[in-house]
Each structure stands twice: as C-alpha cells, then as structure tokens.
Amino acid sequence: MNSRVLSRLKQHELVENEQLKTGLHVEDLPIKAINKQSSTRNYKVLNNYFFRNRNVYISKHLRFAPYPEHTHQFLEMNYMLSGSCDQIVDGHNVHLNKGDLLLLDVGCTHSISRLNENDILINLLFRDQSISINFLDDMRRSNSVLYDFLLNSASGEKNSLKYIVFNNNVDSDIQDTMEQIISEYYFKREFSDTIIKSYLSILLTKLVRHYHVPTDKKNPQQQLMIRILRDISENYQDIDLTTLAKKYGYNKNYLSNFIKKESGKSFSTLVTSQRLIQAHSLITTTTLPISEIIEKIGMKNGTSFYKKYKSYYLTMPGDERK
Structure with a gap:
C-alpha cells in the first residue's frame, strides 16, 4: 500500500476524536443521506447523496465506536486494509483480517464493532445498481456447468446468504487491485475516475475467479x-x-x-x-x-x-x- 495514502488514512478525523473520547457512535451523515424507518431501528443510506458526479464512492470507516445496524440501497464492499474487525452481517458473525474483502448485496443488513487505532476498514460503494451478487452468480454460471449446478442448488435454499467473504489469497490477487483503486481515489490525479472504473472491472472479474459457492459437505x-x-x-x-x-x-x-x-x-x-x-x-x-x-x-x-x-x-x- 502506498505509504502516503496509508498515513493519511491513519490520521484521526474530527468525528473519530469525538468517538475516541466517548466510545459512542457519532452520526456524521446529513439527514438527506439517511432514510429513517419508523418501524425499526435499521435505516437505509440513499445512494443519491454519495454518488453526485461520481460512479464510485470510497471512504474510511470511522474508528473508536461501534456502528449501528443499517442497510444500503446499493452494493457495498468492505476491505480490511490493516488490522481486523468484527461485524454482524445478515444475522451472522463475520470476522475480517487484513486483506479480506466483504461483499454486501443490496439490502443486506450489517453492524460493525468498534475499530481501534490500527484497524483501517475501507468502504467502496457502487453507483451501478445492476451490480449485485446475482451479477456475480451469472458471471460464474456462464463459466461452467459445475457452477450452474451449484448456484441453482444455492438459490433453492430458503436462507441463502446475502454476502460473500473473500479471504486474503496467497497471491494477493484481489488485494493488489483493491489497493490500486484506493490509491487512485485518494491521490485524485488526472484521469483517476476513468482508471478507477477500469480497475473495478478487473476487480469484479477477480472476485468471480475467487468466488467459491458453499456446498453441503454432508450430502x-x-x-x-x-x-x-x-x-x-x-x-x-x-x-x-x-x-x-x-x-x-x-x-x-x-x-x-x-x-x-x-x-x-x-x-x-x-x-x-x-x-x-x-x-x-x-x-x-x-x-x-x-x-x-x-x-x-x-x-x-x-x-x-x-x-x-x-x-x-x-x-x-x-x-x-x-
């Protein structure tokens, strides 16, 4: 990872300083970015706020306080740049270590436990609402009859997961591309937006390459x-x-x-x-x-x-x- 970008990401934001003092979550989004649900403590984050004049939104998850349960109207990636974190995703406990990537489908609920000083979690949000786990399914299905069978079997399950965890692989395939995207985003150099879109195509294809559909080992x-x-x-x-x-x-x-x-x-x-x-x-x-x-x-x-x-x-x- 580029040392300048990493150093910048490790700096304390104003909200982080406040959360560090109290240990409590501080809402940093404007009202127009949040769709409050009167019947539940969950809330939806609207994509119109994040994607003004851009195709991708990248941010560092704020540290030092737990983040409440919420859901999104777009596909989200959580990438563990350094350290580790624990989340509850769609009712399941998920632990991420450095280099792991969590892909959350549209509408998938999750909450994030407190991140500490060296825990840098990067959020990557997509503008394109056609990109979803079904999109990855279709790409994987089109590659072989084996995945067509596995995905058809998985789709028949009543409690199919709405998320996928990609663990840091030996050749750092996903990690390298993700860190290129992060560097381009934060450096804001000429043609960065075009380069990021190209990297995203590569990233999605790599995710498909490493996408292993869970099977029933007891069957x-x-x-x-x-x-x-x-x-x-x-x-x-x-x-x-x-x-x-x-x-x-x-x-x-x-x-x-x-x-x-x-x-x-x-x-x-x-x-x-x-x-x-x-x-x-x-x-x-x-x-x-x-x-x-x-x-x-x-x-x-x-x-x-x-x-x-x-x-x-x-x-x-x-x-x-x-």
Whole structure:
C-alpha cells in the first residue's frame, strides 16, 4: 500500500476524536443521506447523496465506536486494509483480517464493532445498481456447468446468504487491485475516475475467479455430482459416460439416471453445454477460426454445432464477432 495514502488514512478525523473520547457512535451523515424507518431501528443510506458526479464512492470507516445496524440501497464492499474487525452481517458473525474483502448485496443488513487505532476498514460503494451478487452468480454460471449446478442448488435454499467473504489469497490477487483503486481515489490525479472504473472491472472479474459457492459437505449425492461436473468441466472435449461410470464404480445406466436426477439434465446435455460455453469464450476472446474452435471443443459436426449454439446463446457464432 502506498505509504502516503496509508498515513493519511491513519490520521484521526474530527468525528473519530469525538468517538475516541466517548466510545459512542457519532452520526456524521446529513439527514438527506439517511432514510429513517419508523418501524425499526435499521435505516437505509440513499445512494443519491454519495454518488453526485461520481460512479464510485470510497471512504474510511470511522474508528473508536461501534456502528449501528443499517442497510444500503446499493452494493457495498468492505476491505480490511490493516488490522481486523468484527461485524454482524445478515444475522451472522463475520470476522475480517487484513486483506479480506466483504461483499454486501443490496439490502443486506450489517453492524460493525468498534475499530481501534490500527484497524483501517475501507468502504467502496457502487453507483451501478445492476451490480449485485446475482451479477456475480451469472458471471460464474456462464463459466461452467459445475457452477450452474451449484448456484441453482444455492438459490433453492430458503436462507441463502446475502454476502460473500473473500479471504486474503496467497497471491494477493484481489488485494493488489483493491489497493490500486484506493490509491487512485485518494491521490485524485488526472484521469483517476476513468482508471478507477477500469480497475473495478478487473476487480469484479477477480472476485468471480475467487468466488467459491458453499456446498453441503454432508450430502454424498451432491458431492458426487460436484465431482462428476468437475470432470465434465475439465475434460469436456472427449469425456464419455462409460469411462466416467468406470471411474466411480457404477453401472453406466445407474450413473446416467443419477446425473439426470441430481442435475435435471442428461449427461450428453451437460457435456454439450460445457462445450458451447468454451466455444463462446474462444469466439469472444480470440481470433481463432470458428471451424478450429469447433474441433478444439470436441464437436465433430459443424452443422450441429451452429444449431446448438444458436439455441443456447440465441445468436450465431459469427454475429458475436461483429
């Protein structure tokens, strides 16, 4: 982290000095920024106040007093730049250490325990209301049949979480991008807003990369289905049901019926879907000839590929490149 920015963030704000004296939360937002709810102690923070003439709002969370339970009308990220903190998020205890990032969906309630001197928590708010956890779900789902299955399973849960915690990873992938955003925001150099928007696209893509959907470890059927779908995602070019059945020690017909029951789709449909997903990725990110892509994904019949691609993506492969 840039030392000048870090030093600035560690300086005491006026409100922080007041909170340090009393240990009590001091409201620092104007009335127009808060939508008080008469029937509950929660309140909503309106995005119109934060996003005047800007796409992203970044701030340091004020230290030395607990922050009351509240909710937002926009997606929020809490990034632990240094130290640690405890929050209650959607009724769950969440602990963040340095480098951890908490993604809060629109409408998710949370409260934050008192932060101390070296606990620097950065809030990053999005103007774009189309960005949500569902947005990340859709991006992850479009990457493989495995995540399509996991996300469909998760969406069926009555108490699905409205937040995701991204723990600091070994290669500091998310941390590096987040700290670049923070530095650009506080330095306010020329073209900072444009650079921040570009970094945000990178950050969101990295979050999708590191987004692991929770699974039911106690459900052996789901765990087997996950292993099968992982096999399909990794070996879609030449995988076949006979080899898969032999690998897991099941009769071919039994495994076929199991896959259909657990996923709602046949084995051949899942393999075709994964091939089309890979084809779409190659078509939109490379200049490889479509004929070569068809061969690369393991499909033999070009006519069949075009028909299935149109049915899956509602457009022809060539139109993706126009």
